[in-house]
Structures are given as C-alpha cells and as structure tokens.
C-alpha cells in the first residue's frame with residue numbers, strides 16, 4: 574500500500590542562516606511584501622521603517638497623498654535615515670549624520686554648503702525609490718526593479734481560497750475599515766513554521782478549545798480533508814459573533830449579505846500576510862521574519878469606522894478569541910523550532926493527507942519554485 578504521508582521541508586530549511594539569506598533575496602526581495610496599513614501613512618503624519626528581506630526601507634505619504642518608499646540609506650555616506658520603526662514626518666527627511674536633506678519625493682534639497690554642489694551632483698544624489706502600492710487598505714512594497722502587478726501575485730491565492738471567485742473579497746471592504754486593536758508577538762520560530770501552522774487545522778482540536786467551540790468544523794477532520802470550503806466555515810449553533818461570548822455587538826460590514834453571516838474565512842496571502850474575514854470585523858496578520866528562528870507577527874483587528882468611533886467602543890470580547898488562538902499557535906510552533914536541528918528531523922517530518930493540499934501542493938510548490946528561481 575502506498576504511503577498516505579508526504580514529506581515536509583527538511584529541518585535545516587527552518588534553521589540554516591544561508592537558507593534564510595536565500596529566502597530574503599529570492600522571495601522577500603522579489604515579491605510584493607505587506608508592510609503597513611494604508612491609514613498608518615497620512616500626509617504630514619509618520620515615516621515608517623520596515624525590513625524587507627535584506628533591505629531597510631522607509632515609507633511615507635507625501636502632501637499630495639502619494640505613497641513613497643525609499644531605501645533607508647543616505648546617498649552621502651550611507652547612514653540610516655530612520656533608526657526607529659516609526660518617526661514623525663517633517664517637511665523633509667534629514668540625515669542625522671551630516672544633514673543631507675531630502676524632499677518627500679526623494680530629491681536632495683539641502684545639505685551643508687549646498688551652494689557649492691553642482692546641479693548634476695544634486696540630481697544624482699536623490700533617495701533610491703522602491704515600488705509601493707496599496708490594495709484593500711494594505712500597503713505592499715517590492716524591491717524588484719520591474720515587479721509584476723500586485724494583483725497578479727494575489728489573484729491565484731484568492732481564486733484558490735474563494736473557489737474561483739477572487740473578487741468575492743471585495744465585499745468585506747477591507748480598505749474602508751480602521752484598526753480597532755493591534756497586538757504584536759515576537760515568536761521564537763521560523764516564519765514558515767508559523768505559516769504552515771496557519772494553513773492546517775489538524776491541530777485545532779488539540780490546542781484551540783475556544784476556536785473549535787466557535788467553529789465546530791475545525792475539529793471535524795472529515796470536513797477539513799475536503800480542502801478550503803469556498804463558502805467559509807459556519808459558526809456553532811447559537812453563536813452570533815466570533816468572540817469569547819459569541820454575542821453580536823456590531824452590525825455586519827456594509828458590503829456583506831445575509832449569506833455571509835456567521836461564517837469565517839481564513840487565507841494566507843503569500844509571502845507574509847494572513848486574512849481572517851468575519852461578518853463584523855477582519856483580522857490581518859503581518860509576518861516579519863527577523864532571523865531563521867525569530868519572527869515578529871503584527872496582528873490588526875479592523876472594524877467599520879462608525880463602529881470604532883462609537884462612544885464606549887471596546888473590542889476586547891472580539892479581540893480576545895483570536896488573541897488566544899495566536900498565543901496557542903505560537904506556543905505550538907515554538908515547541909517545534911528547537912527540534913528543527915535534531916538528527917531526528919534531518920529529513921523533516923510528514924504531512925497527513927488533510928495537511929497535504931494546502932501545505933505541500935500549494936505552499937511548498939510556491940516556495941520551491943521561488944527558491945529555485
């Protein structure tokens with residue numbers, strides 16, 4: 574009888590610094606990477622710093638509202654222009670070393686003894702731009718010189734998740750929502766272990782008691798083995814909201830219909846975003862690899878602006894259920910990470926059939942193709 578088990582990646586894929594460096598170049602320096610919420614960047618607001626694969630970049634929105642992204646490298650002697658993840662955006666970006674000063678559009682506009690610098694030298698000393706775009710209120714950047722459109726990167730993943738109807742995601746109106754709560758987790762595990770975990774629910778019955786109480790299908794392996802359900806996963810009978818109490822507190826999002834009520838949709842948007850779509854809110858995870866064995870995960874809970882602005886808005890009941898899921902998931906993968914170096918895991922582990930389609934057939938196929946390229 575042939576085996577029902579499919580190999581995972583080998584252990585060293587989760588620990589090896591050379592593999593991590595190759596991922597930075599072949600995945601994070603070539604694909605669109607989710608870096609921030611669009612509403613974090615407002616004109617005269619903040620300049621954000623993000624690590625994108627091997628590069629540090631800065632992000633801002635200029636006075637006309639245009640998103641800008643640059644390598645975080647002064648063209649004079651290479652100082653970091655931003656040395657923290659969020660700084661106040663002034664009228665210009667001033668290097669802290671010798672005060673070369675750049676306009677929001679990247680032009681070098683001032684420097685000590687600027688008058689002595691010929692125009693041609695000024696012109697070739699602007700900040701180096703990075704491609705940046707916004708989709709559904711999420712800001713993505715791409716270090717590649719000529720990237721494909723972001724929509725082309727996302728379309729196959731949305732098509733797969735929504736059973737051939739990628740435009741279905743538009744109903745949640747994610748771009749119109751606002752952040753009602755944010756939690757940041759530093760996870761002692763490789764970024765792929767976290768994403769693999771997010772793409773299988775074989776573990777849900779074991780480690781997520783609140784989640785399977787809310788969505789019983791997650792504990793029924795017979796239903797899970799059918800792959801993603803394109804119409805989402807139903808809440809338990811008697812549950813009106815995805816929250817600790819299950820009590821509906823907020824109206825359903827404006828673009829949704831009765832058919833979307835009491836359902837959960839989860840999906841990975843490779844390489845570093847995970848969406849959870851619910852009737853009255855949306856959860857967005859951003860995965861930031863730090864090293865082979867450390868990943869920072871930023872998790873935003875998004876709400877309708879009218880809901881979030883209402884007096885007494887307190888999303889604790891809603892936030893708490895997925896916060897617990899996060900903690901349970903991260904504890905699980907942190908329990909695996911040390912063993913990625915074990916001789917028992919030299920060739921990796923195995924996937925059972927209900928993990929195989931999402932992890933092997935989709936995720937590993939993408940990963941292997943990206944790393945081979």
Ligand code: FES
Pocket residue numbers: 647648649650651652668669670671672673
């Ligand atoms: S390194 Fe930036 S002004 Fe000198």
Ligand SMILES: [Fe+2]
Pocket residue numbers: 770771776777781898902
């Ligand atoms: Fe989980």
